[in-house]
Amino acid sequence: MIQLKDVNKKFGIGPKTIVAVDKVNLEIEEGEIFGIIGYSGAGKSTLIRLLNGLEKPSSGTVKIAGYEMSSVSAKELREARKKISMIFQHFNLLWSRTVKQNISFPLEIAGIKKAEREKRVNELIELVGLKGREDAYPSELSGGQKQRVGIARALANDPEVLLCDEATSALDPETTDSILDLLTSINERLGLTIVLITHEMHVIRKICHRVAVMEAGNVVETGSVLEVFQSPKEAITKRFVSQVTEPAGTEQVLAHIPGGTLIKLAFVGEKTEHPVLASLIRKFDIDVNIVQGNISHTKAGAYGTLILQLLGNEKDVDMAIAYLHELGVQTEVIDNE
Amino acid sequence: MNEKLFQHVNWDKMWEATVETLYMTGISTFYTFIFGLLLGVLLFLSSPGQLWKNKLVYGVTGAFVNIFRSIPFIILIILIIPFTTLLVGSMRGPEAAIPALVIGAAPFYARMVMIGLREIDRGVIEAAKSMGAKTSTIIFKVLLPESMPALLSGITVTAIALVGYTAMAGVIGAGGLGNLAYYEGFQRSRTDVMIVATVIILIIVFIIQFIGDVAVKKMDKR
Numbered sequence: 329m330i331q332l333k334d335v336n337k338k339f340g341i342g343p344k345t346i347v348a349v350d351k352v353n354l355e356i357e358e359g360e361i362f363g364i365i366g367y368s369g370a371g372k373s374t375l376i377r378l379l380n381g382l383e384k385p386s387s388g389t390v391k392i393a394g395y396e397m398s399s400v401s402a403k404e405l406r407e408a409r410k411k412i413s414m415i416f417q418h419f420n421l422l423w424s425r426t427v428k429q430n431i432s433f434p435l436e437i438a439g440i441k442k443a444e445r446e447k448r449v450n451e452l453i454e455l456v457g458l459k460g461r462e463d464a465y466p467s468e469l470s471g472g473q474k475q476r477v478g479i480a481r482a483l484a485n486d487p488e489v490l491l492c493d494e495a496t497s498a499l500d501p502e503t504t505d506s507i508l509d510l511l512t513s514i515n516e517r518l519g520l521t522i523v524l525i526t527h528e529m530h531v532i533r534k535i536c537h538r539v540a541v542m543e544a545g546n547v548v549e550t551g552s553v554l555e556v557f558q559s560p561k562e563a564i565t566k567r568f569v570s571q572v573t574e575p576a577g578t579e580q581v582l583a584h585i586p587g588g589t590l591i592k593l594a595f596v597g598e599k600t601e602h603p604v605l606a607s608l609i610r611k612f613d614i615d616v617n618i619v620q621g622n623i624s625h626t627k628a629g630a631y632g633t634l635i636l637q638l639l640g641n642e643k644d645v646d647m648a649i650a651y652l653h654e655l656g657v658q659t660e661v662i663d664n665e
Numbered sequence: 666m667n668e669k670l671f672q673h674v675n676w677d678k679m680w681e682a683t684v685e686t687l688y689m690t691g692i693s694t695f696y697t698f699i700f701g702l703l704l705g706v707l708l709f710l711s712s713p714g715q716l717w718k719n720k721l722v723y724g725v726t727g728a729f730v731n732i733f734r735s736i737p738f739i740i741l742i743i744l745i746i747p748f749t750t751l752l753v754g755s756m757r758g759p760e761a762a763i764p765a766l767v768i769g770a771a772p773f774y775a776r777m778v779m780i781g782l783r784e785i786d787r788g789v790i791e792a793a794k795s796m797g798a799k800t801s802t803i804i805f806k807v808l809l810p811e812s813m814p815a816l817l818s819g820i821t822v823t824a825i826a827l828v829g830y831t832a833m834a835g836v837i838g839a840g841g842l843g844n845l846a847y848y849e850g851f852q853r854s855r856t857d858v859m860i861v862a863t864v865i866i867l868i869i870v871f872i873i874q875f876i877g878d879v880a881v882k883k884m885d886k887r
Contacts, residue, residue: 380795409797420792423887424810434796436806465886485796 330356335388348374350545361522363532366542372525380412381405393488413482417494419474421466428462434484452480472503492524508535529571533626541565554628558596573633588639594658595632612648614640673855685759686841689831693766694824700771705778730772738769762839774823781815814885821877825870
């Protein structure tokens with residue numbers, strides 16, 4: 329569906345050149361929700377703009393929905409953009425138009441007749457749950473409602489791909505969840521491919537099938553969301569994962585635990601249901617103290633972490649850890665000195 | 666009492682002059698709106714980072730706007746007399762004032778148009794592009810509607826400036842209230858004529874401002 333090959337994007341010339349996207353290779357399947365996560369300045373905004381031709385790559389090829397974006401003509405590009413729509417962090421609605429007129433805008437661009445536009449707009453208003461607000465102006469809407477208008481507008485021309493540029497970053501947590509639910513249902517109902525960029529791991533965890541992690545213009549890690557949660561390879565990925573698996577203040581809590589051995593267990597999928605703790609206490613002569621526990625639900629299954637304090641003689645503790653490895657539970661000893 | 670207080674005022678002449686002033690202001694505001702909008706949109710689109718970014722067009726348009734905005738109006742009228750005679754066939758009367766009024770005011774309005782357009786969120790233009798909009802669609806369906814309050818308040822300010830310009834044009838023979846106030850009032854030391862003409866100009870200005878304010882308020886949905 330989407331294929332990026334050795335894509336580079338540079339801004340400026342000479343010594344002031346900034347490499348925003350550096351040799352990126354990506355493949356995104358049809359019907360999947362693909363997340364790109366990175367801190368600001370990592371190049372993800374530029375990357376997503378390469379997908380609908382708002383930016384042209386300096387080198388490399390971008391193929392999307394059958395179009396080769398790096399070499400299309402201006403006319404083809406306009407056609408392609410009707411199939412690749414986009415929603416934005418700040419919604420970018422026309423304040424001079426009502427909800428209805430905003431949703432109608434891409435249909436006007438596509439040259440659809442008035443009666444047909446009306447019908448389609450009403451369907452879309454229903455789809456995004458804005459019934460009763462069709463004649464309101466954007467200034468009269470809440471952030472969540474504005475994004476619903478943005479989504480309806482993006483869906484107007486039956487696109488094949490929906491690009492989300494930090495679509496929930498300006499929203500409060502509750503509204504974020506409702507918008508994410510809407511995106512998931514659209515993905516399932518319409519079979520639309522969704523590419524989203526975000527700096528919040530929560531968004532990735534909640535709706536993405538696969539994720540790419542970006543740092544300094546490079547994609548440093550790609551994989552299914554569960555895989556990445558289970559065994560993040562890069563330091564930056566670990567930081568993002570800990571955003572959702574470790575409640576705030578974990579470090580402070582650990583610093584106040586005196587003595588014993590601290591271990592962090594990670595469970596994936598079914599293993600979350602095994603009574604690991606009970607057998608640990610029964611089999612070994614150690615005391616187990618639960619410091620912190622957490623289960624995150626990703627799209628592909630649950631992922632849990634548990635931080636334990638093991639008290640006992642060194643030999644028993646070592647044997648207990650070996651036993652955990654044997655069970656296939658990912659175990660990591662945390663240094664708390 | 667009326668006869669005594671305004672003994673020198675010829676109300677028929679005053680009315681005629683008022684109509685001439687309104688005529689000059691109305692027609693020149695209309696053409697200023699058209700040409701100023703064209704220039705302003707061109708200036709905006711050719712500016713760095715915009716849809717038609719073009720250093721040459723931007724430089725030439727910008728220089729044209731700045732030069733004609735800076736020439737004092739009274740001098741501009743005299744400078745373009747050959748052009749006026751060519752266009753209107755005469756250099757006297759209300760019609761003859763219009764080319765000078767438009768050339769003086771359109772660049773002024775063009776700057777205001779550009780400022781108005783620059784205030785549009787770039788994201789909105791990007792969104793229209795991402796939907797596959799052509800540049801013409803972006804101009805007529807995004808740029809102009811989204812900057813309408815600024816365009817309207819700009820033309821209000823310009824129309825008021827034009828009322829002042831017509832008074833100046835009057836001095837060199839274009840007719841209107843300025844003409845009357847200067848020749849019939851000032852040069853003949855008839856203070857009452859000057860005062861009445863000035864009050865009528867003030868009323869015209871207030872009415873324009875009022876209409877402008879109402880229109881802006883109605884258009885602005887932000």
